Amino acid sequence: MKKNRILTPGPTPVPQEVLLSMAKPTIHHRTAQFRKIFKEVNDNLKYVFKTQNDIFTLSSSGTGAMEAAVVNLLSPGDTAICVGGGKFAERWSEICKTYSIKTIAIDVEWGNVVSPTEIEKTLDENKQIKVVFTTLSETSTGVLTDIKKIAQITGKRDVVIVTDAISALGGEELETDAWGVDVVVSGSQKGLMSPPGLAFCSVSPKAWKLVAVSKSPRYYFDFRIAKKALDKGDTAFTPAITLCIGLNTALKMIKEETLENVIQRQGRLAAALRRAMQALGLELFASIPANVVTSVCLPKGIDGDVLVAMMQNVYGVTIAGGQAHLKGKIIRIGSMGHMNEFDIITGISALELVLCKMGYKFEHGVGVGAAQKELLKSE
Amino acid sequence: MKKNRILTPGPTPVPQEVLLSMAKPTIHHRTAQFRKIFKEVNDNLKYVFKTQNDIFTLSSSGTGAMEAAVVNLLSPGDTAICVGGGKFAERWSEICKTYSIKTIAIDVEWGNVVSPTEIEKTLDENKQIKVVFTTLSETSTGVLTDIKKIAQITGKRDVVIVTDAISALGGEELETDAWGVDVVVSGSQKGLMSPPGLAFCSVSPKAWKLVAVSKSPRYYFDFRIAKKALDKGDTAFTPAITLCIGLNTALKMIKEETLENVIQRQGRLAAALRRAMQALGLELFASIPANVVTSVCLPKGIDGDVLVAMMQNVYGVTIAGGQAHLKGKIIRIGSMGHMNEFDIITGISALELVLCKMGYKFEHGVGVGAAQKELLKSE
Numbered sequence: 014m015k016k017n018r019i020l021t022p023g024p025t026p027v028p029q030e031v032l033l034s035m036a037k038p039t040i041h042h043r044t045a046q047f048r049k050i051f052k053e054v055n056d057n058l059k060y061v062f063k064t065q066n067d068i069f070t071l072s073s074s075g076t077g078a079m080e081a082a083v084v085n086l087l088s089p090g091d092t093a094i095c096v097g098g099g100k101f102a103e104r105w106s107e108i109c110k111t112y113s114i115k116t117i118a119i120d121v122e123w124g125n126v127v128s129p130t131e132i133e134k135t136l137d138e139n140k141q142i143k144v145v146f147t148t149l150s151e152t153s154t155g156v157l158t159d160i161k162k163i164a165q166i167t168g169k170r171d172v173v174i175v176t177d178a179i180s181a182l183g184g185e186e187l188e189t190d191a192w193g194v195d196v197v198v199s200g201s202q203k204g205l206m207s208p209p210g211l212a213f214c215s216v217s218p219k220a221w222k223l224v225a226v227s228k229s230p231r232y233y234f235d236f237r238i239a240k241k242a243l244d245k246g247d248t249a250f251t252p253a254i255t256l257c258i259g260l261n262t263a264l265k266m267i268k269e270e271t272l273e274n275v276i277q278r279q280g281r282l283a284a285a286l287r288r289a290m291q292a293l294g295l296e297l298f299a300s301i302p303a304n305v306v307t308s309v310c311l312p313k314g315i316d317g318d319v320l321v322a323m324m325q326n327v328y329g330v331t332i333a334g335g336q337a338h339l340k341g342k343i344i345r346i347g348s349m350g351h352m353n354e355f356d357i358i359t360g361i362s363a364l365e366l367v368l369c370k371m372g373y374k375f376e377h378g379v380g381v382g383a384a385q386k387e388l389l390k391s392e
Numbered sequence: 393m394k395k396n397r398i399l400t401p402g403p404t405p406v407p408q409e410v411l412l413s414m415a416k417p418t419i420h421h422r423t424a425q426f427r428k429i430f431k432e433v434n435d436n437l438k439y440v441f442k443t444q445n446d447i448f449t450l451s452s453s454g455t456g457a458m459e460a461a462v463v464n465l466l467s468p469g470d471t472a473i474c475v476g477g478g479k480f481a482e483r484w485s486e487i488c489k490t491y492s493i494k495t496i497a498i499d500v501e502w503g504n505v506v507s508p509t510e511i512e513k514t515l516d517e518n519k520q521i522k523v524v525f526t527t528l529s530e531t532s533t534g535v536l537t538d539i540k541k542i543a544q545i546t547g548k549r550d551v552v553i554v555t556d557a558i559s560a561l562g563g564e565e566l567e568t569d570a571w572g573v574d575v576v577v578s579g580s581q582k583g584l585m586s587p588p589g590l591a592f593c594s595v596s597p598k599a600w601k602l603v604a605v606s607k608s609p610r611y612y613f614d615f616r617i618a619k620k621a622l623d624k625g626d627t628a629f630t631p632a633i634t635l636c637i638g639l640n641t642a643l644k645m646i647k648e649e650t651l652e653n654v655i656q657r658q659g660r661l662a663a664a665l666r667r668a669m670q671a672l673g674l675e676l677f678a679s680i681p682a683n684v685v686t687s688v689c690l691p692k693g694i695d696g697d698v699l700v701a702m703m704q705n706v707y708g709v710t711i712a713g714g715q716a717h718l719k720g721k722i723i724r725i726g727s728m729g730h731m732n733e734f735d736i737i738t739g740i741s742a743l744e745l746v747l748c749k750m751g752y753k754f755e756h757g758v759g760v761g762a763a764q765k766e767l768l769k770s771e
Contacts, residue, residue, distance in 0.1 A: 014649060014657060014732050036415075270393060278393060328733065353393050354707065354745075355738040358760075362737045366764055377764045381737075382757020385745055 015329030020360040022152045022180055022306035022333055023203040025350030027259070030266065031207060035259040042254050048246045050261050055243075057264035058213060061182060061205070061272060062197055064189035068215045069239040072253040075179040075200035078212035080108050081234035082175050082196050086144050086220060088228035089113035093144040094135055096127045096158075099151035100336045101177060109146070112229050117142065123154050123339065124308070125300045129162040136170060143223060144173045149181035153336045155299040155308030155345060157185060161192045168193040173220045179203060179212075183267060184279040184305035184349040195220040201256060204275075204305065206263040206350045210256045280304045281391045282348040282357050285384040289361045292383030293368070293375050298343045305349040308335075310342065315371050317341045323367045330363035354388055394708030399739040401531045401559055401685035401712055402582040404729030406638070409645065410586060414638040421633050427625045429640050434622075436643035437592060440561060440584070440651060441576055443568035447594045448618040451632040454558040454579035457591035459487050460613035461554050461575050465523050465599060467607035468492035472523040473514055475506045475537075478530035479715045480556060488525070491608050496521065502533050502718060503687070504679045508541040515549060522602060523552045528560035532715045534678040534687030534724060536564060540571045547572040552599045558582060558591075562646060563658040563684035563728040574599040580635060583654075583684065585642040585729045589635045658683045660770045661727040661736050664763040668740045671762030672747070672754050677722045684728040687714075689721065694750050696720045702746045709742035733767055 019026050040046050051070075058068045071077050083105070087093060091114050095106040098121030109116045117139060121127045127147075136142055145167055150157050160176050167174040175196040178187055182197070183204025189197050194217075201211035216224065216236060224236050232238075233250065242249040267275055283304035287297060290309050298308035311317050318341045321334040335343040346360055361380045368375065398405050419425050430449075437447045450456055462484070466472060470493050474485040477500030488495045496518060500506045506526075515521055524546055529536050539555050546553040554575040557566055561576070562583025568576050573596075580590035595603065595615060603615050611617075612629065621628040646654055662683035666676060669688050677687035690696050697720045700713040714722040725739055740759045747754065 014654075014730070016732055016734070018734065275393075330734070351393070353395055355395070355397065355709070355741060358741045359734040359737060362734060362741075362760060362764060366733075366768060369764075369768060376761065378757030378759070378761020380757070381741060381760040382755065385741060385748075385756045389745060389748060 018330045018356070018359055020330065020332050020346050020348070020356065022345055022347035022349065023200070024209055025203055025206060025347060026352070026356070027208055028206055028263065028266065028351045031259045031262045034262040035255045037258070039254055042248070042252055047254065050258060051248070051252070052246055054257055054261050054264060057261070057268055060268060061264065062189045062213075062215050063187065063191065064197070064215050066189065066215045066217050067240060067243060068213050069236060069243065070248065070252065070257070071212045071214070071234065072210060072250070072256070073212045074209060075177075075198065075212050076104065077234065078198040078200065078214045079104060079177060081214055081231075081236065082198055083108045083114065084112055084229040084231040084234060085227055085236045086173060086175070086196070086223040087112070087114045088226070090115065091143050092117065092139065092141045093146060094119060094132060094142055095146045096132070096148065097121050098125060098127060098154065098156065099123055099148065100153035101179070102148045102151055105146035105177070124156060124298050126156050126158045129159060129166060132163055133166045136166065136172060142172055144175055146175050148177040149187060150178075150185055150303035150305050152180040152306060153339070155303050155306045157299075157301050157303040160194060161188070164192045164194050167195075173223055180305050180349065181303070183272070183275060185303060186276060189215055193217075201260055204279075204349045205260060206266065207260045208256060210253045211260060278353070279348055281388065282352055282354070283307055284391060285354070285357055285387040286346055286348055286361070288387040289380035289384040293365070293380040305347065307346045307348065308343050309346070311344065312373060315368070315373055317344050320344060320367055320371060323370065324363050328363045328366065330360060332360060332364075358384060397709045397735070397738055399709065399711050399725050399727070399735065401724055401726035401728065402579070403588055404582055404585060404726060405731065405735070406587055407585055407642065407645065407730045410638045410641045413641040414634045416637070418633055421627070421631055426633065429637060430627070430631070431625055433636055433640050433643060436640070436647055439647060440643065441568045441594050442566065442570065443576070443594050445568065445594045445596050446619060446622060447592050448615060448622065449627065449631065449636070450591045450593070450613065451589060451629070451635070452591045453588060454556075454577065454591050455483065456613065457577040457579065457593045458483060458556060460593055460610075460615065461577055462487045462493065463491055463608040463610040463613060464606055464615045465552060465554070465575070465602040466491070466493045467605070469494065470522050471496065471518065471520045472525060473498060473511065473521055474525045475511070475527065476500050477504060477506060477533065477535065478502055478527065479532035480558070481527045481530055484525035484556070503535060503677050505535050505537045508538060508545060511542055512545045515545065515551060521551055523554055525554050527556040528566060529557075529564055529682035529684050531559040531685060532718070534682050534685045536678075536680050536682040539573060540567070543571045543573050546574075552602055559684050559728065560682070562651070562654060564682060565655060568594055572596075580639055583658075583728045584639060585645070586639045587635060589632045590639060657732070658727055660767065661731055661733070662686055663770060664733070664736055664766040665725060665727055665740070667766040668759035668763040672744070672759040684726065686725045686727065687722050688725070690723065691752060694747070694752055696723050699723060699746055699750060702749065703742050707742045707745065709739060711739060711743075737763060
């Protein structure tokens with residue numbers, strides 16, 4: 014008898030409270046009833062984003078919000094820095110190219126982070142750059158980038174910084190206003206403990222100047238249309254109503270626990286995971302590891318894809334494998350969202366069981382034991 | 393952030409499929425729609441009880457079904473053997489005394505099991521005995537009694553055997569017809585993976601002869617009234633409709649997994665639990681341990697009530713403490729019902745965390761490791 018247990022870096026487990034709130038009969042969106050919910054969502058999103066900027070809620074995946082950021086900020090022929098270093102970082106380049114935006118790529122080896130000084134140098138040498146596209150926690154590699162420092166650099170210039178916080182929001186430190194991050198992009202299905210289907214973009218006044226002049230074609234993702242609706246407490250187009258209702262419940266749960274405590278919990282779980290991996294003799298992949306997702310190198314002879322499939326097929330425990338050239342070489346374990354100690358322990362135990370089946374030698378329980386010690390230390 | 397995780401010897405976790413089936417709008421019970429469900433329930437209960445006898449479904453706790461067995465089989469002044477050895481075994485005596493039935497108690501030290509030859513001897517010496525009340529798995533001590541052997545003794549005599557299988561059904565071997573167990577009593581909230589509120593009594597033709605002549609006062613629990621209704625596919629009184637619907641879903645899940653596989657799974661989980669306790673240096677309490685509940689002695693200086701409270705309050709993991717004179721001295725961990733490997737691992741890990749907090753010395757992860765080894769052995 015298998016039970017599905019998700020420890021992936023998104024989607025993440027949805028709390029029962031959220032599921033139940035979404036199971037109520039659908040209400041209409043052009044009603045005071047929905048507007049009240051949507052106002053609460055917007056207020057609480059601002060709490061989680063730590064911003065006073067407008068946040069647009071889109072019915073799309075996170076990629077939709079990334080595309081929205083690109084087309085609203087830049088016109089064909091404009092120039093932007095796209096910081097690489099992972100599957101999702103590289104998506105910024107792909108979208109920019111689709112809209113004929115000139116990109117200056119800053120290559121980063123997967124598993125490493127960009128050096129802020131390299132961005133500074135590139136900006137100094139290319140005065141035409143309007144936007145820098147970055148990633149706070151890179152879901153494909155598990156690294157955490159120092160967005161605060163990069164925003165200090167863009168903040169002194171006539172340059173807008175855009176950050177993909179899809180996997181980071183609600184799990185990593187992020188001070189949208191205090192750091193001066195102009196546009197923050199996120200999604201519903203990670204730290205926000207909701208099903209996939211909603212994406213978010215916060216837009217600063219500085220970024221808004223670009224929105225006003227962008228000539229890129231856009232309709233569904235047009236922030237000008239979204240802004241008109243938002244000012245009236247509405248969405249421009251039919252919102253994913255039940256997802257908004259679920260998100261409202263999830264955001265209230267985060268507010269009740271407090272964002273600080275949520276982030277501290279994620280950090281504690283990630284530290285326990287990292288200790289477990291080290292105790293099992295497994296090397297961490299990320300040079301600067303994020304807390305929301307832990308990437309782990311596999312020893313020779315252990316195929317990551319086989320390992321991930323066995324964990325799922327034999328034990329019902331889902332983690333993620335490596336993407337692109339890391340396929341089969343790393344595994345990624347999510348600790349974001351609605352997770353506590355025993356979700357992590359379950360993941361480690363299932364990993365131990367499968368590693369043993371695959372012939373890897375270690376003392377049974379050594380990973381779980383190391384995690385327990387770390388958990389007790391940080392209680 | 394705590395999540396409720398139940399590892400008690402009842403109630404047990406209710407699968408989502410069961411919960412969702414119960415969340416549908418209530419239907420009326422005097423309809424073809426409900427009769428179809430109730431027929432499926434009865435057929436599948438017979439599959440789980442391994443009997444062709446009538447099984448009466450009562451809207452009550454398990455104690456209600458125990459009382460029903462007593463009042464339907466015996467008249468004031470009749471004599472019965474009540475086998476002791478636990479809180480629930482002793483309930484048979486209490487109910488018999490309430491109805492002025494003479495009881496011959498066979499005392500059993502808690503943690504031990506009755507010797508079938510002692511029952512045989514008592515029956516030989518007291519020809520007036522009409523019923524022997526027994527317990528298959530004693531929830532308060534975690535012992536498993538050899539009902540098969542006792543039924544062989546009663547089977548050769550004009551004596552009816554009644555067995556409390558409330559915590560055993562769907563977790564321990566039980567062959568109602570093949571062993572000749574006249575009356576089997578059970579409940580919905582343990583191996584049957586449903587919420588509390590339903591209880592069951594199977595009644596053999598041999599037992600029915602006593603029902604026909606019993607002079608004990610009874611109305612709600614009268615098997616004669618229940619039988620008339622059952623023959624028409626009904627219940628005599630308003631059934632707990634949504635619980636019957638949930639039970640129907642749960643029984644279908646058991647049938648799909650097959651009863652043999654369910655019992656094997658429970659055995660495998662219990663073996664892993666026992667290995668973990670031994671690896672932690674903890675002694676098992678039961679001389680012959682049941683699989684559905686594992687009772688564990690605590691070392692000096694560790695108060696079981698404090699331990700149980702800490703597991704619940706700090707980690708959201710609920711196990712049970714000792715009852716009556718065992719209060720504070722043992723803990724009881726349930727592995728019955730909708731449980732798999734990682735429920736057990738979670739229980740062991742939470743126990744390790746709390747034992748460590750309470751000053752008990754052991755190597756972190758040694759319990760989980762021992763459980764993992766046992767689980768791999770029995771895959």
